[in-house]
Amino acid sequence: MIDIKNLSVDLKTIEISFDDFTFEKSKITIVSGKNGSGKTTLLKAIAGLLEYKGDLHVNGEVTYNSQEPVIFNRTVYENISYPLKIRKLDLLEYEEKIWDYCKILEMDHLINKNALKLSSGEKMKVSIIRSIIFNPDIVLLDEPTTHLDLDSINELGTLIRRLKKDMTFIIVSHNKTFIDSLMDVEYKIGGNHVLS
Template sequence: MDVYIENLKKQFNKRILFELRDMEFKSGRINVLMGRNGIGKSTLFNIIAGLDEDYEGSIAYDGEALSKEKMQDITLVSQKPYILNRSVYENLAYPLRLRKYSKREIEEKVEFYIEKLQLKELRDQNGRSLSGGEMQRVSLGRALIFSPKLLLLDEYTASIDERSLGFMEEIVLEYKETGANIIMITHSKEQAERLGDSLVYMKEGL
């Protein structure tokens, strides 16, 4: 799902956080978004994901306005993972239950991501009792499991140790092959170079 932003202005109370003339994120790519702390990257993600409607300007999704149907194909892996008060298994199954996948499909897909994200030992543990890095792994699985067409990753490996970084990056590279639009916020130049197909900097006065 292509995203095209035009004249997007965001303010909190009277303070203008950013004004973006235009910005384009194309499908089938990993689009990296960088910029200093507090510039408004996470705020921009909330707006793109349709979670914050308090802005001026326009965002087109495949050339159209956001709709309920389109929102079903968008997901945000937020900087502070939001984990449900249920088992790891149920956290992964949740988006599929919402979308009325069959029992068999749910089992298959959840098992697939439990394996891929090395969550076997944690499958029955409550998601809220996980470490930060474990939560980020669950969060990524829960996002990919329903095959979104627009995937917003907000510093999705910030708490990930070196041992797990490789597979966390590999999974996203593989996912790109589905043709989805992946937009990724990172502070790591190395990660941007390893994964990015395009790079956008957010800066003052843009």
């Protein structure tokens, strides 16, 4: 669960303030708003990547999947298992889950390939799997569908619906099919900018 109250972020040239809201567990919240309205800024603040003013209570472990995926010069398997490794978790215990998620997103045939050599859509899928493999409580996905084809968008929807019972999802997306199949709650951003 995440609770925001009187939250604002000062980006020097612009200050963005956000309406009070409680993001609830087991609910998928779609963050909407125009380009530049502050969607990414909100996710970064929740992820603890930006300084902010006001109250922001984040209850649980957060994972943030950025608009442009960060990929290590390693295999798909090594990329995905990285969060498990740094948490000193037993990779063998997660083996089935890694394969399961890769199969759902049709990445299983690429598991031993260097992830830097993948297409943009495939890199995004690696990055998404890596961000959820360790069972975080709160999952922030910033425009995850941008480079994905229609089948992949549907597969990602299937994966998210399977996980939502145990997680709080906050997703920025402009893809109507994706939003229609997932949204429980909408959080709109807009109109709260002050030039500073």
